[in-house]
Amino acid sequence: MGKRVLAHGLLGLSALIMLLPFLYQLGLSVTLAERIFSSPLPLTLPLTLENYQVVLKKLPMARYVANTLAFALGVTLGQLLLALLAAYAFAFRTFFLKEVLFALFVGSNLVPFVVTYLPNYLLLARLGLLDTFPGLILPMLTAGYATFLLRQHFLAFPREVLEAAHVDGASSWQVLFRVLAPANLPALVALGITLFISAWNQFVWPGLVANRPEMHVLTVAVARFAGGEGSNAWGPMMAASVLATLPAFLLYLAFRRWVLETLMEGGVRG
């Protein structure tokens, strides 16, 4: 019993410390400019929405949201499609060099991103794709992790069902999209949300490739604002950062059990 109380105490304290930066982020975003440093607490009364008004007036947030959405959706849907196709082949087919090709897929996660960014940047510049959505999205379509995860789910699928479908004359394409994909919908959605959140939060690559202000994604826009006009304007900066973070957080809150389960699965087996 005492042990359990101790566990709750330590876990609760850790959770509080982990959440503290978010309290400051939210608190500062509704604090008056002249009160920002008046106390070390996250929240100082009276509350105000003027920081949000400043941000919405100064920054074209709708544009940034649209950019981020296009980028994150492109990366997510692209990776899901590529991974579905590849996972099907790896799970149900035997073919020449299968092990080597699978190693190439999974091993792609181990290549540090700084190694590939310069060659990729130069390639995109040569193709004239800097400051375009294809330039932002295409190099992010490396679906090694997604392929690995979906293959695990496919392998656990009862093979009798697939055989029956084949006997009924269904093509591989139909089996994949009419049988396997619907049957694994929860896993697909959870994986999709994980990929979407991770793409939504991307900062380095969009910052390099989409440098024209009208192409900025949210993370880059907030960082540029913080480094320029908004530097030392902590209230507006935090308001902008709350707006940039909120969509990913709401998605996480809505689907957190699925997301956590997917990650736990991928982590252990990976």
Added chain:
Amino acid sequence: MTGQALAPASRPKEGWEAFLFLAPGLFFLLVFVYLPLLANLALSFMDWNLIRSEARFVGLENYRILFQDPAFVQTVRQSLAYMGLALVGNFLFPLGLALLTLQVKGRWPEMYQSLLFAPTVAAVSVASLVWLYLYLPAAGPLAQVLRAVGLEAPPLLADPQTALPAVALVANWKFLGFHYLIALAGLKAIPREVMEAARVDGAEGLPLLRRVLLPLLGPLLLFLLLSALASSLEYAFVPVEVMTQGGPFGHTSHLMYAVYQEAFRFFRAGVAAAEAVLLTLGLGVLILGQLWLLEKRVPHG
């Protein structure tokens, strides 16, 4: 089990079909991961400033430049420091919290999982801005609290002594929840009876630990250790970029950030590529070494 062969693999059509299914994914991996990897290797033997149209072959000159550069040696040392701190923040802490979570019952485990994982969902670039405020010298909340209890509040990010740990703390805070989740999943996969037996104290404790728990836990612990070490520099990348840009005087830089700076700030493409090759080799040795250990320790079957 349902593991029957789906169809005879000898149908020649199937091999072709498999490649058609693989081709799109493979295309992107080759174009945006593996060819760049090779291009980077080639570039590491060139002298090029990104602006001139011609790159000049210089052999191992870039590597020689690196090894004779005290700044590079400092970068390597600091990379090891980041790894050491990740060992605490992304291995020991998450493991401890996961063990504690096994002790609580009911709805609580899920509650703690959701809360501790929350920082992982935040964009690290945005979160780093919040920490900039927390760390502000004199007026920031941390400085105010330290002063209130009679301590000196150093300018954490400007002081070469404290800047690296302060940045590493942000990286470890951001990704602790992810490693906690993996640790928890791994611990849950261990049979319950073994976990029960682990609570047995007294004379049987030590042999039990060595003969039963370590063979079972060993692979998991190694795996967690590996993921904490191998990801530590990547985790610290954005916090460095947002909070210090490598400063003060390069004291928060590490190998991964140095590659990026050489390439995109100083336009020394060849040197950046050479550094990237060394980084890849270093991480590769680390990962393969740990995987090999893992393979050896896992009782197969």
